[in-house]
Amino acid sequence: MAEPVLxxxxxxxxxxxxxxxxxxIVHRHQSMVYSIALHFLADAAAAEELAQDVFLxxxxxxxxxxxxxxxxxxxxxxxxxxxxxxxRRYRTPQISLDxxxxxxxxxxxxxxxxxxxxxxxxxxxxxxxxxIVILRYQEDMSADEIAGALAMPVATVKSHLQRSLAMLREKxxxxxxxxxx
Amino acid sequence: MSMDxxxxxxEDALKIALRREAVPHGFGDRVRARLVDQGxxxxxxxxxxxxxxxxxxxxxxxxxxxxxxxxxxxxLVVGGIEYRRIEQERAEGEAAKQRLILALRIAGSKLQLAKxxxxxxxxxxxxxxxxxx
Numbered sequence: 195m196a197e198p199v200l201x202x203x204x205x206x207x208x209x210x211x212x213x214x215x216x217x218x219i220v221h222r223h224q225s226m227v228y229s230i231a232l233h234f235l236a237d238a239a240a241a242e243e244l245a246q247d248v249f250l251x252x253x254x255x256x257x258x259x260x261x262x263x264x265x266x267x268x269x270x271x272x273x274x275x276x277x278x279x280x281x282r283r284y285r286t287p288q289i290s291l292d293x294x295x296x297x298x299x300x301x302x303x304x305x306x307x308x309x310x311x312x313x314x315x316x317x318x319x320x321x322x323x324x325x326i327v328i329l330r331y332q333e334d335m336s337a338d339e340i341a342g343a344l345a346m347p348v349a350t351v352k353s354h355l356q357r358s359l360a361m362l363r364e365k366x367x368x369x370x371x372x373x374x375x
Numbered sequence: 376m377s378m379d380x381x382x383x384x385x386e387d388a389l390k391i392a393l394r395r396e397a398v399p400h401g402f403g404d405r406v407r408a409r410l411v412d413q414g415x416x417x418x419x420x421x422x423x424x425x426x427x428x429x430x431x432x433x434x435x436x437x438x439x440x441x442x443x444x445x446x447x448x449x450x451l452v453v454g455g456i457e458y459r460r461i462e463q464e465r466a467e468g469e470a471a472k473q474r475l476i477l478a479l480r481i482a483g484s485k486l487q488l489a490k491x492x493x494x495x496x497x498x499x500x501x502x503x504x505x506x507x508x
Contacts, residue, residue: 213407220403228402229395242399249406250413305391312392331386332393363385 216256220249223266226333227273233328234277236317244280248273270333271343274325281321315365323358326351 227248231241251272252265259265316327322344329335329343337355341348434440 216410217403217407220406224398224402225395228398229393232396233393238399242402242405245398245402246406246409250409253410308388309392312388316389316393327389328393331389332395334390359382359385362389363382366385366388 216253219252219265223269224249226266227269229332230270230273230325230328231277233313233316233332234325235280236313240280244273244276248276267339267343270329270335274329274343277325278321312362312366315362319358319361322346323354326354327358327362330355 224245228241228245231244231248232238235241235244248269252259252269255268259268316324319327325344326340329340330337335343337348337351341351344351434443
């Protein structure tokens with residue numbers, strides 16, 4: 195298997211990155227970037243456009259990437275910031291999680307429906323808590339890593355996470371019932 | 376305990392719900408196409424890069440640019456006129472100086488002539504007196 199471009203810590207000064215290398219970088223990280231945007235924006239077309247913008251920005255900043263880990267961190271950070279910016283630019287009327295209407299209770303064994311409803315609940319969270327939940331459960335990032343990416347104190351991240359989970363649990367249990375959650 | 380269990384179940388459900396999704400078909404090609412477009416736009420920008428390198432950001436506004444050109448042109452015209460005036464004064468001064476030197480030379484030679492004539496007269500008088508004695 196081919197060695198990834200900028201693999202590990204050794205790539206301090208990357209060689210000239212060819213078009214093929216960049217295509218490989220895009221292929222490696224596209225799902226991560228697109229999914230953060232999709233779960234945050236809940237709009238496939240807007241998520242794709244945002245993901246493309248992120249990769250264009252990456253292309254312009256390739257010279258400053260020190261390693262593959264650094265690139266991953268950079269991509270998560272830039273995607274997160276662009277998500278928040280994009281939501282602010284095209285602000286749509288938001289309702290808080292408490293005010294969100296309860297979806298109808300699911301029929302048993304509807305895992306896909308459960309996932310969809312959870313995504314709807316996550317999408318109804320305020321911007322920063324939503325992003326924190328996405329980075330935590332989609333990217334499996336720790337509170338420290340999220341704090342680094344979003345430039346906010348770790349304690350704030352933890353408190354957002356706890357409050358979001360409490361709200362999601364309450365809503366989810368109302369929707370799905372004690373049996374499933 | 377039940378709360379922890381609930382949280383754990385919720386967290387598991389969230390991990391499933393927020394799994395990474397596959398990008399739409401042709402995503403990489405569309406990124407590449409946008410890069411090519413951007414590259415073409417970048418080439419056009421680089422043509423003007425030298426201008427930006429020499430020009431401070433304040434000159435980005437056309438009004439400031441044209442104002443500066445007008446001010447520099449006016450300064451050059453006024454400077455040229457002033458230079459010609461000073462040159463003319465200097466030439467006139469030089470001519471006056473030459474005329475004065477010439478006048479002094481003429482006056483000096485006249486004095487020299489008068490002096491030699493006086494000395495000649497004095498010498499004649501002395502000679503005549505000696506002859507009489």
